[in-house]
Amino acid sequence: MTRRERLVLIASTVGFSMVLLDTTVVNVALGSIARDLHAGPTTLEWVANAYTLVFAGLLLSTGLAADRIGARRVFLAGLATFAGGSVLASAAPTAGALVAAQAVLGVGAALVLPTSLSLLSQVFADPAVRTRAVGVWAAGSAVAFAAGPVVGGLLIEQAGWRAIFVINLPLALVAAGLALSQLPRTAPAKRASGAPGSLGAQAVAVVMLVALTFGLVESGARGWSSPPVVVALVVAAALAVVLGLRERASAHPLVPRELVADRRFTASTAGGALLNFAFYGELFFLSLFLQQERGLDALQTGLAFLPQPLLFMAVSPLAGRIVASRGSRLPLALGSALAAIAAVILLAVDATSPYGVLVAGLALNGVGGGLAIPAVTAGVMGAAPPSLAGIASAALNAGRQVGGVLGVAVLGGLATAGGHADPAGVHQAVMVAGLGLAGASALALALPAARPVAALRPA
Numbered sequence: 001m002t003r004r005e006r007l008v009l010i011a012s013t014v015g016f017s018m019v020l021l022d023t024t025v026v027n028v029a030l031g032s033i034a035r036d037l038h039a040g041p042t043t044l045e046w047v048a049n050a051y052t053l054v055f056a057g058l059l060l061s062t063g064l065a066a067d068r069i070g071a072r073r074v075f076l077a078g079l080a081t082f083a084g085g086s087v088l089a090s091a092a093p094t095a096g097a098l099v100a101a102q103a104v105l106g107v108g109a110a111l112v113l114p115t116s117l118s119l120l121s122q123v124f125a126d127p128a129v130r131t132r133a134v135g136v137w138a139a140g141s142a143v144a145f146a147a148g149p150v151v152g153g154l155l156i157e158q159a160g161w162r163a164i165f166v167i168n169l170p171l172a173l174v175a176a177g178l179a180l181s182q183l184p185r186t187a188p189a190k191r192a193s194g195a196p197g198s199l200g201a202q203a204v205a206v207v208m209l210v211a212l213t214f215g216l217v218e219s220g221a222r223g224w225s226s227p228p229v230v231v232a233l234v235v236a237a238a239l240a241v242v243l244g245l246r247e248r249a250s251a252h253p254l255v256p257r258e259l260v261a262d263r264r265f266t267a268s269t270a271g272g273a274l275l276n277f278a279f280y281g282e283l284f285f286l287s288l289f290l291q292q293e294r295g296l297d298a299l300q301t302g303l304a305f306l307p308q309p310l311l312f313m314a315v316s317p318l319a320g321r322i323v324a325s326r327g328s329r330l331p332l333a334l335g336s337a338l339a340a341i342a343a344v345i346l347l348a349v350d351a352t353s354p355y356g357v358l359v360a361g362l363a364l365n366g367v368g369g370g371l372a373i374p375a376v377t378a379g380v381m382g383a384a385p386p387s388l389a390g391i392a393s394a395a396l397n398a399g400r401q402v403g404g405v406l407g408v409a410v411l412g413g414l415a416t417a418g419g420h421a422d423p424a425g426v427h428q429a430v431m432v433a434g435l436g437l438a439g440a441s442a443l444a445l446a447l448p449a450a451r452p453v454a455a456l457r458p459a
Helices: 003-028 030-037 041-069 071-090 095-123 127-159 168-182 199-222 227-249 263-292 298-305 307-326 329-346 355-383 386-415 423-446
Strands: none
Touching: 003 030, 003 041, 003 071, 003 095, 003 127, 003 168, 003 263, 003 298, 030 041, 030 095, 030 263, 030 298, 041 071, 041 095, 041 199, 041 263, 041 386, 071 095, 071 168, 095 127, 095 355, 095 386, 127 298, 127 307, 127 355, 199 227, 199 386, 263 298, 263 329, 263 355, 263 386, 263 423, 298 307, 298 355, 307 329, 307 355, 329 355, 329 423, 355 386, 355 423, 386 423
């Protein structure tokens, strides 16, 4: 790996890690935000979901933009937008203003994430070195995931919840400086179809996702029979039908048909959505449970979660080696199954259960996620030719973020149905999360039995 390749890898990893850091630190800060801004459970779901909702809704558009106008430009625009959103969030005077700032951060994240991965496909020509670079990129996200709860807890305890957004600014500056000096000014790649994706279809997808999320989130406070909830869910269902028919008839669908026809792409993308459904939902409602039911502060909550990301970080390199030598099927199936078993363990967690029960569940979650998530990424990127790297990355991460939005909405709604995260609601949410993880394990069977990516060599 050359010096320039290493610096590009650092820029890409820092950008991706910054995007992921916002998710973890915000969940740890939910208790402080609720007290300071007088936010109830439904509002807190919007604080968490405004980011992932916009993020998911724009990913296909930004993936197409990266393939058309160049990943470097889109990456730099995303870093600038993310920094601006961080300033707005740190100064938000009300919960509504914080939700709006989170939406701006979602725009920045949607610009940064797919380009941070597609840049690696452009810069690393050797498949073996590229596979190792993707492993480092994924491990960097694990470091951010591991550090986020603890760093966020420390910042909240010492300087208040607003400090968790200020920390994004130096990260954005580092990534931008490296990008400006090291990233190539490559010509935009042309899509295989030769024509841009449909802006109308993208708009339909965004409105559908917003309507579905509104219906699921607001059902807890308003009830399933509430007219706004019913209308939102009906609109979401109708738009899903419209989008499906439109994409089927379109000469230039949002996701190229050559990708959709590849089992590695479809099974890995669906598996990633189910993994995020469970992991994002669990992070949301367990954070609230630990603070509301067990009386932990932000730092204690961050430390309580630490076994999960640490084991995720430790296991991810092993997953990369397994993928490189044996393909994605084994680590995705095994990792998802282990996370499903972790959900069974978490069913024993209540207001008085020993901390060791929580540690066992979170630790097994970390091992499962560390095996499964790199396999998902490798499966999708292995199915995509270089000219479609941006849209493939965007489709993968759009699916994952949609899974995360629905996880917070569905599992958060179950866990907080009584107005706060109580043991009965948490147990219902954990059971649904476990079913989703079992589904991800089953989907792994659709992957090729063994399709090595490349042999890994030491850096």
